[in-house]
Amino acid sequence: MTEPLSPPKKKDPQRRSPVATLPPRTRSRAGLGLAVAAAENAFRLQTCADCGAVQYPPRDACCRCLSTDLPWRETDRTGTVIAETRIHASPDPYFRARLPWRAGSVRLAAGPTAICHLHGDVGRGDAVRLRLMLDKAGRGVMVALPQTPTPAMEDDPMMRELTAHPRHRRVLVTDARAPEAPALVQALLDAGAAHVWVGEAEAWRRWPGRAGFEGRENVTLVPLDVTDSDSLATLAGEIGGKTDILVNTARHVRPGGVMAADTVQARDAMEVNALGLMRLGQAFGPGMAGRTADGVNRAACFATVLSAHALSPDPGYGAFAASQAAARSVAQTLRAEFARGGLRMTCIYTGPTEDDWHDGLPPPKVAPKALARGIVKGLIDGLEEVFVGDVAQDLAERWRRDPGILERELGDMP
Amino acid sequence: MIPRAYDGVAVVAPVTVPYVRYSQETAHWWIARALKAALDAAGLGPRDIDGLSVSSFSLAPDTPVGLTQHLGLTLNWLDTVPMGGMSGVAALRRAARAVQAGDAEIVACVAGDANHIDSFRRLLGNFSRFSQDAVYPYGYGGPNACFALLMDAYMADYGVERADFGRIAVAQRENALRNPHALMKSPLTLEQYLNARAISDPIALFDCVMPCAGAEAFLVMREDRAGGLPAARVLATMERHNAFPEDPIQLRGGWADQAAAFWDRAGVGPSDMDLLQTYDDYPVISMMQIEDLDFCEKGAAGAFVRARDLTVTGDFPHNTSGGQLSVGQAGAAGGYLGLVEALRQVTGQAGPTQVAGARRAAVSGFGMVNYDRGVCSGAAVLEGVA
Numbered sequence: 034m035t036e037p038l039s040p041p042k043k044k045d046p047q048r049r050s051p052v053a054t055l056p057p058r059t060r061s062r063a064g065l066g067l068a069v070a071a072a073e074n075a076f077r078l079q080t081c082a083d084c085g086a087v088q089y090p091p092r093d094a095c096c097r098c099l100s101t102d103l104p105w106r107e108t109d110r111t112g113t114v115i116a117e118t119r120i121h122a123s124p125d126p127y128f129r130a131r132l133p134w135r136a137g138s139v140r141l142a143a144g145p146t147a148i149c150h151l152h153g154d155v156g157r158g159d160a161v162r163l164r165l166m167l168d169k170a171g172r173g174v175m176v177a178l179p180q181t182p183t184p185a186m187e188d189d190p191m192m193r194e195l196t197a198h199p200r201h202r203r204v205l206v207t208d209a210r211a212p213e214a215p216a217l218v219q220a221l222l223d224a225g226a227a228h229v230w231v232g233e234a235e236a237w238r239r240w241p242g243r244a245g246f247e248g249r250e251n252v253t254l255v256p257l258d259v260t261d262s263d264s265l266a267t268l269a270g271e272i273g274g275k276t277d278i279l280v281n282t283a284r285h286v287r288p289g290g291v292m293a294a295d296t297v298q299a300r301d302a303m304e305v306n307a308l309g310l311m312r313l314g315q316a317f318g319p320g321m322a323g324r325t326a327d328g329v330n331r332a333a334c335f336a337t338v339l340s341a342h343a344l345s346p347d348p349g350y351g352a353f354a355a356s357q358a359a360a361r362s363v364a365q366t367l368r369a370e371f372a373r374g375g376l377r378m379t380c381i382y383t384g385p386t387e388d389d390w391h392d393g394l395p396p397p398k399v400a401p402k403a404l405a406r407g408i409v410k411g412l413i414d415g416l417e418e419v420f421v422g423d424v425a426q427d428l429a430e431r432w433r434r435d436p437g438i439l440e441r442e443l444g445d446m447p
Numbered sequence: 448m449i450p451r452a453y454d455g456v457a458v459v460a461p462v463t464v465p466y467v468r469y470s471q472e473t474a475h476w477w478i479a480r481a482l483k484a485a486l487d488a489a490g491l492g493p494r495d496i497d498g499l500s501v502s503s504f505s506l507a508p509d510t511p512v513g514l515t516q517h518l519g520l521t522l523n524w525l526d527t528v529p530m531g532g533m534s535g536v537a538a539l540r541r542a543a544r545a546v547q548a549g550d551a552e553i554v555a556c557v558a559g560d561a562n563h564i565d566s567f568r569r570l571l572g573n574f575s576r577f578s579q580d581a582v583y584p585y586g587y588g589g590p591n592a593c594f595a596l597l598m599d600a601y602m603a604d605y606g607v608e609r610a611d612f613g614r615i616a617v618a619q620r621e622n623a624l625r626n627p628h629a630l631m632k633s634p635l636t637l638e639q640y641l642n643a644r645a646i647s648d649p650i651a652l653f654d655c656v657m658p659c660a661g662a663e664a665f666l667v668m669r670e671d672r673a674g675g676l677p678a679a680r681v682l683a684t685m686e687r688h689n690a691f692p693e694d695p696i697q698l699r700g701g702w703a704d705q706a707a708a709f710w711d712r713a714g715v716g717p718s719d720m721d722l723l724q725t726y727d728d729y730p731v732i733s734m735m736q737i738e739d740l741d742f743c744e745k746g747a748a749g750a751f752v753r754a755r756d757l758t759v760t761g762d763f764p765h766n767t768s769g770g771q772l773s774v775g776q777a778g779a780a781g782g783y784l785g786l787v788e789a790l791r792q793v794t795g796q797a798g799p800t801q802v803a804g805a806r807r808a809a810v811s812g813f814g815m816v817n818y819d820r821g822v823c824s825g826a827a828v829l830e831g832v833a
Contacts, residue, residue: 064580125587
């Protein structure tokens with residue numbers, strides 16, 4: 034049984050925040066494939082194209098037939114724990130600070146034996162459900178979980194290290210005017226967030242949804258404009274040291290291709306979508322990345338909503354797609370920079386959303402509530418790449434298969 | 448076909464450079480000390496040898512090639528044996544064949560390692576690719592955690608209890624108290640073993656070896672070159688790598704399907720042995736060797752050690768110098784420790800740990816936890832030349 038987490042005590046400002054250390058980060062090139070799968074909650078292992086043998090640990094040649102053709106394929110997620118240990122001594126500073134640590138040998142239904150992190154509710158002899166998850170170093174690791182959910186299982190100390198669950202955490206949502214913002218705030222509170230700050234640009238400008246955020250317990254509207262470095266510096270000075278999760282919802286969408294585009298609007302899209310993310314990273318990144326070992330409500334995740342067309346443009350939204358591609362690139366650099374401190378950078382890709390700027394596009398579209406759910410699920414599952422809705426998932430699948438074909442297919446769309 | 452015996456080959460001059468917990472000296476220094484001691488024991492100089500076999504984890508950036516120049520050796524035959532706990536047996540069987548075939552006349556086999564503060568942690572970090580990809584990220588318990596998993600499965604499968612493993616550790620400590628060079632100097636009781644600090648369940652403090660610096664060596668030469676030196680013959684050897692890859696967890700080593708042929712080649716059996724030296728990085732591994740080399744049935748080693756006295760004066764002398772558990776683990780020299788002690792025993796040179804009348808010994812080696820199990824297994828039977 035997992036002991037449910039208690040709300041953390043108020044921090045003593047006189048005490049030094051625990052120094053963030055990372056679990057071992059060195060991996061072979063093949064070993065990095067586990068992180069690629071873990072980032073999006075896939076359970077892909079190398080599977081020999083010639084003889085079908087599933088390989089683990091990752092290899093450069095098949096251990097059964099020596100084939101070097103080892104594509105990563107979705108694999109049976111079940112297994113059995115055949116041995117377990119509780120580690121009480123480790124020379125590694127990250128694990129030393131977290132002892133005792135449980136690990137086990139799991140016989141995968143697919144064949145190989147994997148050394149895994151063991152959830153507290155499983156032990157030798159148990160049938161388990163396996164996941165590939167990202168550890169604090171951003172590397173993919175094998176995790177053995179109870180076959181069916183157990184009470185408070187997400188509060189297990191190992192799970193808390195591997196996920197960005199909102200429970201007891203303080204979250205900044207950057208743009209209250211985003212269509213998904215009300216549902217997102219609600220979903221975060223439902224997941225146990227201790228407090229949600231919601232950013233509001235140009236507060237003098239009246240807008241209809243404002244009342245929905247006013248006077249709510251554990252919700253505060255704060256002045257925040259991603260195009261204004263000063264506003265970000267001021268806000269980061271106030272709450273940057275206690276922001277555990279940041280979700281960037283600020284987005285500037287305008288339809289139209291490139292030839293006939295208004296470059297002023299295109300510049301606005303870049304300002305909000307790409308440079309805005311960069312400014313947020315500059316203002317909040319250092320503080321968050323320095324607080325990733327700070328107890329139950331350590332800083333855990335910096336997330337941003339992106340269009341799935343960051344991967345390949347929809348010519349009907351040329352300038353917007355360009356800003357999304359730029360934003361994705363900024364996010365990838367932030368991911369590399371945050372990784373040194375153990376902070377996760379999560380990209381939530383969505384298809385066209387149910388709003389004015391996507392009027393006229395055919396369904397399916399992503400409802401604000403669905404997008405909000407997708408964001409919170411990504412945090413709870415500890416993901417780096419989340420594709421919300423059928424359009425985004427379909428686009429990602431086609432992009433993985435062949436980006437060249439995807440580009441041509443999108444170019445032919447009416 | 449049964450391979451030809453190692454006729455005409457003599458193994459002489461077993462030497463140990465006393466171990467030190469931490470030392471500022473380098474692997475080159477330790478290896479030179481061991482080589483000099485072995486040559487001194489045989490009345491030889493550096494120019495008299497034409498073959499060298501080296502095992503070390505801490506020579507970098509050098510290899511044994513660099514050692515030839517560093518130590519001023521001119522050779523016809525040079526070997527590197529990077530097999531950790533199997534290094535001694537592997538070096539012996541390669542050197543013996545080289546001498547027998549005439550590729551070399553006198554081969555010095557040496558293993559030695561430095562141990563600076565923090566060098567064990569650094570060695571761990573670069574041990575193997577599978578360890579980096581699939582072991583260290585899971586708690587970084589080092590070999591302790593890997594062997595804890597094997598021990599957990601072994602205990603569950605065979606109903607062996609911690610006290611059974613404790614008997615091995617306690618007997619070895621008793622042996623070590625006779626050995627002035629053992630790092631462990633105080634007696635160990637079964638109670639202390641059972642109540643020791645947990646390291647990685649079910650492994651506790653006295654299941655683990657202490658990393659240290661040290662070196663071991665011996666010489667392999669034609670019998671006619673050995674003159675009047677106390678010498679041992681090699682009756683048989685075996686090696687096996689990555690045995691039983693389909694076993695989901697390691698409960699047996701490469702000895703298991705080789706033992707019958709191995710004893711056949713030796714022309715003697717387990718009951719003819721006066722003593723046994725197993726590779727004891729953990730007591731559970733010693734138990735596997737006792738079973739897989741046919742000293743008892745599979746799964747019966749717990750009962751076997753309960754029914755026997757494993758000390759120097761007992762009915763089943765085992766790891767007579769105290770083994771790595773009580774002497775210390777000097778890197779790759781740990782793979783020589785049992786073999787060098789066995790050579791001393793069968794040639795009557797073991798001094799305070801001498802088993803009375805010892806003439807034949809079995810030695811086994813086990814090395815390199817590349818991922819979830821030890822990959823290299825080997826064994827040898829030695830007989831003193833009367």
